[in-house]
Amino acid sequence: MDARSSLPVSARRALPGLGSIARVVLGAMSFERLAPGGARASGEYDAVFDTALEAGLDAIDTAPLYGFGDSERIVGAWLKRSGARVSVLTKVGLVWDAPDAHGEVLFQTRDAAGRPIVVRRDSRPPSVLAEIERSRERLGLERLPLVQVHHRDRSVPIDETMGALVDAWRSKKVGAVGVSNYDAADLETAARAVERLSRGELRLSCTQGLYHLLARDVEREVHKVVRARSLGFLAFSPLAQGLLTGTMGPDRVVSDWRAGQPLFSDVNRRTIQSAIERELSPLARRHGVTVSALALAWVISREDVTAAIVGARDAAQLRGSLAALRLVSGDRAIDPRVLDRVGDAFSSLELATGRSPFAALRDRLFRRRGA
Secondary structure (H helix, E strand, C coil), X not given: CECCCCCXXXXXXXXXXXXXXXXXXXXXXXXXXXXXXXXXXXXXXXXHHHHHHHCCXXXXXXXXXXXHHHHHHHHHHHHHHHCCECEEEEEECEECCCCCCCCCEEEEEECCCCCEEEEEECCCHHHHHHHHHHHHHHHCCCCECEEEECCCCCCCCHHHHHHHHHHHHHCCCECCEEEECCCHHHHHHHHHXXXXXXXXXXXXXXXXXXXXXXXXXXXXCHHHHHHHHCCEEEEECCCHXXXXXXXXXXXXXXXXXXXXXXXXXXXXXXXXXXHHHHHHHHHHHHHCCCHHHHHHHHHHHCCCCCEEEECCCCHHHHHHHHCHHHHCCCCCCCCHHHHHHHHHHHHCCCCCCCCCHHHHHHHHHCCCCCC
């Protein structure tokens, strides 16, 4: 099964090292087994995967850390059952199961059985290469289409980490290499290192960063490097952890990991919801799409964005988001100037954010389990 022929050219963009991909990538961050044997049936995940494939999506973003290996296993099992031809984008650099503990502690948690887990940044070459082997096994792939460094490990020179990835590329275990959560200076250093160490035979494919209507910091410096180096940019959390879906107004009780985040305060949600009702809801009704689809369309319409990574709890939620593709491609595409005005309206909002938007996302990724 191959999704690559079912989308128009305008709904795709080039990702160096992989060719063109759909402007929406399925995010598998939340795919995990919450109990022995799997609290969620494989059929629930299959429905999401199949919906993505039918819509023309041809890339899945995952990582060893997601579900502590479960996300990769679930993706790998589906690939084996379905025979689907999609690009799997995975990562290295965050380790919880290494026998020789090394690196800065990113967070501590407990697994489903209550056992302590310590996650560290570890981008040493032996660790990177070992992670690649484990990902190949979990995913059932001889060659990983794209491997990204999940976080910058400042105890390891970038040249050493990129050297390991170049070695994996030379041995045909990796098709392309990228980074995630790198600032502009480190991104430039990584791009130069890959070109130098590969003697010009390979270049950095892409970087991944937090980007949505309420978080546009990457536009200042990171996107400059993206343009100068002709890199891909993958936007994660394009719906701001649900704030841009239109369902997170101040009257809704927030009792999960988001409750303590400044961006989710009552006053901020009131401001954001007002902007949604003023700027997004009328447009969404006019075009017959959800608010989520319109907010996502703004992200993928940006010149420097290759694709946005979109998760989904079920197939119906994914279908609602995927309407964004028709808002940026084909005869029914929305006028880009309209989306520009939407961006301007949200950039002028005055929000009280005591912490960076990434801190909120990290709390979601790294919430404590049973601690």
